[in-house]
Amino acid sequence: MTEPSPSRASLACLPHDHSHCVSDALAxxxxxxxxxxxxxxxxxxxxxxxxxxxxxPLGAYDILGVLSGEDGRRAAPPTVYRAxxxxxxxxxxxxxxxxxxxxxxxxxxxxxxGQFLICRSCHAAVELEHPAxxxxxxxxxRTVGFQVEGQTVEVLGLCAPCQAAA
Amino acid sequence: MTEPSPSRASLACLPHDHSHCVSDALAxxxxxxxxxxxxxxxxxxxxxxxxxxxxxPLGAYDILGVLSGEDGRRAAPPTVYRAxxxxxxxxxxxxxxxxxxxxxxxxxxxxxxGQFLICRSCHAAVELEHPAxxxxxxxxxRTVGFQVEGQTVEVLGLCAPCQAAA
DNA sequence: GTGAAGGACGTTATTCTATAACTCTTTTCC
DNA sequence: GGAAAAGAGTTATAGAATAACGTCCTTCAC
Numbered sequence: 001m002t003e004p005s006p007s008r009a010s011l012a013c014l015p016h017d018h019s020h021c022v023s024d025a026l027a028x029x030x031x032x033x034x035x036x037x038x039x040x041x042x043x044x045x046x047x048x049x050x051x052x053x054x055x056x057p058l059g060a061y062d063i064l065g066v067l068s069g070e071d072g073r074r075a076a077p078p079t080v081y082r083a084x085x086x087x088x089x090x091x092x093x094x095x096x097x098x099x100x101x102x103x104x105x106x107x108x109x110x111x112x113x114g115q116f117l118i119c120r121s122c123h124a125a126v127e128l129e130h131p132a133x134x135x136x137x138x139x140x141x142r143t144v145g146f147q148v149e150g151q152t153v154e155v156l157g158l159c160a161p162c163q164a165a166a
Numbered sequence: 167m168t169e170p171s172p173s174r175a176s177l178a179c180l181p182h183d184h185s186h187c188v189s190d191a192l193a194x195x196x197x198x199x200x201x202x203x204x205x206x207x208x209x210x211x212x213x214x215x216x217x218x219x220x221x222x223p224l225g226a227y228d229i230l231g232v233l234s235g236e237d238g239r240r241a242a243p244p245t246v247y248r249a250x251x252x253x254x255x256x257x258x259x260x261x262x263x264x265x266x267x268x269x270x271x272x273x274x275x276x277x278x279x280g281q282f283l284i285c286r287s288c289h290a291a292v293e294l295e296h297p298a299x300x301x302x303x304x305x306x307x308r309t310v311g312f313q314v315e316g317q318t319v320e321v322l323g324l325c326a327p328c329q330a331a332a
Numbered sequence: 333g334t335g336a337a338g339g340a341c342g343t344t345a346t347t348c349t350a351t352a353a354c355t356c357t358t359t360t361c362c
Numbered sequence: 363g364g365a366a367a368a369g370a371g372t373t374a375t376a377g378a379a380t381a382a383c384g385t386c387c388t389t390c391a392c
Binding site for chain 4: 205243
Binding site: 007009097098115117119120126128130132133135136137139140141143144145146147148149150151152153154155156157158159160163 | 173175263264281283285286292294296298299301302303305306307309310311312313314315316317318319320321322323324325326329
């Protein structure tokens with residue numbers, strides 16, 4: 001379930017050319033949907049783009065607010081939630097339970113559990129892939145005979161730039 | 167932050183004399199509130215008792231439903247949420263973000279991060295205390311210079327009895 | 333005891349999050 | 363072309379949480 005690879009994390013709150021994040025994410029999404037034989041419609045792509053506008057997890061109603069009044073489009077909650085459900089199922093976005101919000105997945109197409117470092121100052125969510133965490137969870141679960149199917153790991157704190165700023 | 171102690175977990179979904187869980191929890195609560203110099207009022211104690219009625223995380227509106235119509239008490243959401251906020255602050259209950267629900271703390275009075283194994287079949291939430299998980303999280307955070315302030319670890323799956331039943 | 337101060341709770345209203353159920357349109361595929 | 367299915371619009375509602383204000387009750391100084 002967890003291959004012994006080194007820990008990885010996204011740039012997120014570090015300064016970077018964010019347009020690359022967006023274009024890469026959209027390109028990956030096209031490729032993955034093609035592979036899966038599912039349709040990345042205009043709406044779904046637009047929602048994915050909005051989620052990727054920053055590394056801050058975005059609420060469904062934030063997305064709704066942007067969509068409404070855009071083009072001639074009228075949007076209601078189910079419109080957004082259906083698109084988000086699709087993006088969650090295809091692994092293109094993650095849901096942050098502790099924030100009721102959604103964030104783009106940094107390495108879609110690869111099986112992984114979402115692990116997030118959420119900065120309480122700049123609100124960026126850094127996706128971490130630290131196999132030791134999953135391993136420790138599987139380990140702990142095994143001690144009580146629990147069969148793991150999904151992991152929610154959300155860590156609140158201060159990212160490096162915000163520590164420096166404070 | 168995490169002392170090297172062996173992994174622990176509650177009985178939860180295993181058969182056990184649950185009345186002990188409730189009475190122990192209430193006794194601990196009395197003691198802890200006395201130590202802290204805060205008031206475990208009738209309402210707060212009642213909410214704590216309801217949360218401990220089972221090991222299944224309970225929604226705020228479930229609690230509200232029970233309280234309403236009880237005695238001559240009339241209850242509105244803020245009544246329940248204030249009691250829950252108090253119980254969270256004093257460490258007597260935990261909130262399960264992925265369920266929007268609350269569950270009694272198995273070892274109140276001890277500093278710890280809540281780690282939960284949630285059975286998708288019987289809905290019991292087993293509180294785990296597996297220091298290796300916290301250690302791995304701190305470790306992963308350190309690799310990107312993230313300063314951890316709080317951990318949310320919620321694992322979905324099947325508990326041992328439910329695996330056997332299936 | 334009295335009265336001020338603060339804590340706890342009641343009450344009303346509202347916001348935010350999410351889904352149900354139904355309709356219509358668009359795409360796919362034979 | 364036409365049936366079937368997928369996608370999206372629409373309306374309504376459920377579920378989770380908080381804001382703001384009022385009232386009562388405890389506590390503690392005097």
